[in-house]
Amino acid sequence: MNGNKELIDALNQIEREKDISKEILLEAMENSLVAACKNHFGKADNIKVNINRETGAVNVYAEREIVETVTDPVIQISVVEARLKFPKNDIGDIVNVEVTPKNFGRIAAQKAKQVVVQKIREEERKVLYNQYYSKEKDVVTGIVQRYVGNNVSINLGKVDAVLTENEQVKGEHFRPTDRIKLYVLEVKDTTKGPKITVSRTHPELVKRLFESEVAEVKDGTVEIKSISREAGSRTKISVHSNNPDVDPVGACVGINGARVNAIVNELRGEKIDIISWSEDPVILIENALSPAKVVAVSVDEAEKSARVIVPDYQLSLAIGKEGQNARLAARLTGFKIDIKSETQADEIGW
Incomplete structure (x- = not known):
């Protein structure tokens, strides 16, 4: 069949503008034309469609077996006819016989248009999906x-x-x-x-905001060890520096609080406590209860529980409004924390 250079030019343009492979489009067209051949030949199992990659010419081939006597002309060709077209082949060989129908150019043009529109939609959807999936x-x-x-x-x-x-x-x-x-x-x-x-409440939102705001977190110098968050109200994060010369809390707070304030503004006023992480649970729990001052901490590592004594005037600060400070500290450290004032501790003999 005569070439269709316009088709190839159009596909080249689509490839450039839409970043959709010309080869993918041509293969899809060939497959859809094979299906179209089914209506014409009654079956398509042995049909192949080839679109010339340079000229756009469309040819239809039927795979046929060379036989002595033809009993099914759809899948067989006589040895006499085969010798004229395929002199190098013999009985039992499979050959590709061109069977392009006369009106196939019109069918091919229609199919090409349908395939291109559908494939562009599919590929654009796939590109979009991949683009946003990478942001999960x-x-x-x-x-x-x-x-x-x-x-x-x-x-x-x-x-x-x-x-x-x-x-x-x-x-x-x-x-x-x-x-x-x-x-x-x-x-x-x-x-x-x-x-x-998407989410505005997820603790990882705070972590990612610190990564974007604090270069030392992004490059791994400062590690965010754990986060506990009550979205819209307060977040506690524990940080650790892998470089002894870098203060992890200072890096996250920034000069005059610039870095943490940018994150607080993004979270519309949510308070953020940044504490220094320690592998010693006593120090970690003491830090986690910040801004409250702690007198003593005793830890039961097997039970993952801790008793904390604070000065009398610091009790409400340590517990926090509706227990929030103690609750966030417990989540941050993974310890069940029981807080008593010095007076209460004396009374019960802690």
């Missing part, structure tokens, strides 16, 4: 679009994400066009494109 468990910046019921639709550039009610910080309200940072929980591939679920 990372932080992205999104623009608030609108509330859909209690969920928020967020534009991430080429796709929209859903911030469900469960993943929203209580008390946080957004206006359309607000730019916010979000933690990507999950990216799912669907027929309508990637479905992206």
Whole structure:
């Protein structure tokens, strides 16, 4: 069949502009044309379609076995006819006989258009999915679009994400066009494109924000050992430096608190306590109860529990409003923490 240079030119352009492989499109066209041949020949098991990669010419071939006497002309060719076309082959060989139908150019053009449109959609969806799948468990910046019921639709550039009610910080309200940072929980591939679920409450959001704000965290000099968070209210993080010359808490706080304040602003005022991690649970628990001062800590490592004594005037600070400080410290350290004031400890003989 005559060439179709326009088709090849169009595919080259698609490859350049859409980053979709010309070869993938041509193979898809060949496959769809094989299916189209089924209507014409009654079967397509032995049919091959070849589109010339340079000229765009479309040829249809049928695999046929060379036989003495033909009983099924769809899959066989007589040895007499075969010798004219395939002089080097003999009985029992399989040869490709050209069987391109007369009106095949029109069918090929229709199929080509359908395949290209469908493949472009598929490939664009795949590219989008891969692009956002690589951002799973990372932080992205999104623009608030609108509330859909209690969920928020967020534009991430080429796709929209859903911030469900469960993943929203209580008390946080957004206006359309607000730019916010979000933690990507999950990216799912669907027929309508990637479905992206994001979070504002996840503890990893705080970790990723520190990575983007603090060079020493990003390069691994300072390690975030653990995080405990009550989203919208308070977060505690324990940090450790792998370089004795770098103060981990100082690095995370920044000059005049610049680094931590940038994160607090992003989290709309959520308080952040940064404490120094220690492999000694006594020191770790003491640090975790900051800003409260501690008199004594006794630890039962087997039970993962600790008794803490604080000055009388520090008891409410150590426990925190509605027990928050003690609760976050317990989560941060992995120890069940029991706090008593000096007076209480004396009374019960601690």
